[in-house]
Amino acid sequence: MFMTYFNVGEIVNTHGIRGEVKVLATTDFTEERFVPGQVLYVSQKNSSPVKLTVKRHWSQKQFEILAFEEINDINEVEKYKGAQLQITSEQQSPLEEGAYYYREIIGLEVYSLEDELLGTISEVMETGANDVWVVKRPNGKEVLLPAIKDVIKKVDLEQQCVIVDWLEGLDEQ
Structure with missing residues (x-):
């Protein structure tokens, strides 16, 4: 086995x-x-x-x-x-509802509420208050996405994607 x-x-x-x-x-x-x-x-x-x-x-x-x-x-x-x-x-310990291992999050595609592909999660950073997901955009730039309920609307491990409420100004870093 x-x-x-x-x-x-x-x-x-x-x-x-x-x-x-x-x-x-x-x-x-x-x-x-x-x-x-x-x-x-x-x-x-x-x-x-x-x-x-x-x-x-x-x-x-x-x-x-x-x-x-x-x-x-x-x-x-x-x-x-x-x-x-x-x-x-x-x-491995089972995690509580809504919690994920980093390896489950890294590599997921990120989509807006309007179903636009925004990029792929390349890294998870611990900041203390909440995790921050690093999203590699199709243009090669990286965007930092706070892993909070207001932003992360759905994590779908079966479909290998995340639906987010893309806040205005995130791309202007």
Whole structure:
């Protein structure tokens, strides 16, 4: 059976000599993803993901520090520098109604209420108050679209599109 994996962090370096790693998290759910006992997979180019079990986790500055049951010294973990930490699709938490994973939003076509193609979502930026979707226009320019109810009218994952109330002045940046 083919398994789908999703990135939750990147191992950016080793930490200490007991096989701990410094991880730059790419998940909003660090407390859930990195709890002791949680299973993660480390994925490197051209090889099958390796299953690892979290032994310890703590945060340090902007990084997450992880130790794994299967790794006991720096030599065993050195080869994973730059590798992605992943989870399987079965490990993903369902999101509340109206919430989406970034990977579901990026690539969607954006249409106005008048059914005019406005562009494609190329990136999601976190700003604190609300996310901002970067829309690449057909002319190559980018427009920042606030992901708020007044602007985003419908997200249709089946049709791979978003319907928006295109505010006057958005294109004049």
